[in-house]
Amino acid sequence: MLILKHVGLILRIRALSRPITVMAKHLKPRTFCITPVRPEMQVSSSWTTCTISKKIVRWEIWKQPPPPAAPANPPYVLEQSSDKGIKMVARRPIAMGELIALERPLVVSRTDVAIAEDQSTTGIFYRAALSGLSPAARNTIKSLRNSFGPEQEPILGTLLTNYQPVTIPDADTEYSGLFPTLCRANHACSPNANFFFNSRSFTGQFHAVRAIATGEEITALYCELAASRQERRAELQEHYKFLCECPTCSLPADLVAQSDSRRRAIGKLIPMMHAGAYADDLTVARIEELLGWATDEGLYALYAEILVYGFGLATKLGASNQARKWSQLAATAFKVLDGADSPRLN
Numbered sequence: 001m002l003i004l005k006h007v008g009l010i011l012r013i014r015a016l017s018r019p020i021t022v023m024a025k026h027l028k029p030r031t032f033c034i035t036p037v038r039p040e041m042q043v044s045s046s047w048t049t050c051t052i053s054k055k056i057v058r059w060e061i062w063k064q065p066p067p068p069a070a071p072a073n074p075p076y077v078l079e080q081s082s083d084k085g086i087k088m089v090a091r092r093p094i095a096m097g098e099l100i101a102l103e104r105p106l107v108v109s110r111t112d113v114a115i116a117e118d119q120s121t122t123g124i125f126y127r128a129a130l131s132g133l134s135p136a137a138r139n140t141i142k143s144l145r146n147s148f149g150p151e152q153e154p155i156l157g158t159l160l161t162n163y164q165p166v167t168i169p170d171a172d173t174e175y176s177g178l179f180p181t182l183c184r185a186n187h188a189c190s191p192n193a194n195f196f197f198n199s200r201s202f203t204g205q206f207h208a209v210r211a212i213a214t215g216e217e218i219t220a221l222y223c224e225l226a227a228s229r230q231e232r233r234a235e236l237q238e239h240y241k242f243l244c245e246c247p248t249c250s251l252p253a254d255l256v257a258q259s260d261s262r263r264r265a266i267g268k269l270i271p272m273m274h275a276g277a278y279a280d281d282l283t284v285a286r287i288e289e290l291l292g293w294a295t296d297e298g299l300y301a302l303y304a305e306i307l308v309y310g311f312g313l314a315t316k317l318g319a320s321n322q323a324r325k326w327s328q329l330a331a332t333a334f335k336v337l338d339g340a341d342s343p344r345l346n
């Protein structure tokens, strides 16, 4: 769901005549080149449209066998909540690292095509693109939550509310998909499940990042978590139209202040982590401290990223025992987050 933080940028993209690729569950891709409906849009040539369509159709995935079946007796149920619409709830204890749910997307498209401004007004693009799906699939999409109300065209509102990332290795652009069960999980700022898109089986998956008790709500993340409560709430309000009242956001003021300062400290590290850069005064002890805070805050995905970064730092500093320890912990964390098939284990 993180993709949607880019909405502000993407909404400015004009892409009416680009394709949306829609595929049925059995993995037969269908692409649609939509004719522009406004004369000024004809500059977006059908050449671009068809090139992108053909690219998606040529994905190797279409040649691969079907994915492993979803757990026959899923460890969750979908229930109506009093305040957040439908929620996903554990119907038995779920162990850390356990696969909770797995499914193929009903719809896949380029992320920017799906939320392009020009397509939002009439809905012609979306209706045409989805017309290749079975009536059952179309009804499923219609039944999903749309948090945007009349301000958005309904199909677009549904995509914006529910889209999750479809991560294709070495892809030249971002893709998103509609996972009709996984998208029922609500957000929490210390989530107990991780969404992972497995490009080998072409499935979205939830794995438990800690033990989950019977009756506990299963939650995922929709926004940047290494940020203060105010920043997280602002992002969620803008992109998902709700005020987060999750257990972390509902802590007493002094504990929120403590949580905010830990998350901000972790957030400051993120640009360095992404750049693979190390400040001269960064120490192994500081990394240990941040790992402790990530654990206390229930930020398991960030904990794993810090381990990898710490491994790099320890290697650079010649602290080989520390490097080995962090690399082993990172491997364990990636298995928990993504399952044994994690590409990050290589």
Ligand SMILES: C[S@@+](CC[C@H](N)C(=O)[O-])C[C@H]1O[C@@H](n2cnc3c(N)ncnc32)[C@H](O)[C@@H]1O
Residues within 6 Å of the ligand: 083, 084, 085, 086, 087, 144, 145, 147, 161, 162, 183, 184, 185, 186, 187, 188, 240, 241, 242, 243, 244, 245, 246
């Ligand atoms: C992807 S849907 C999640 C499933 C949704 N509850 C449903 O009924 O299908 C996202 C929407 O669920 C609601 N939601 C998710 N997490 C929430 C939370 N922590 N607090 C309140 N509403 C939440 C918001 O309306 C949000 O736009």
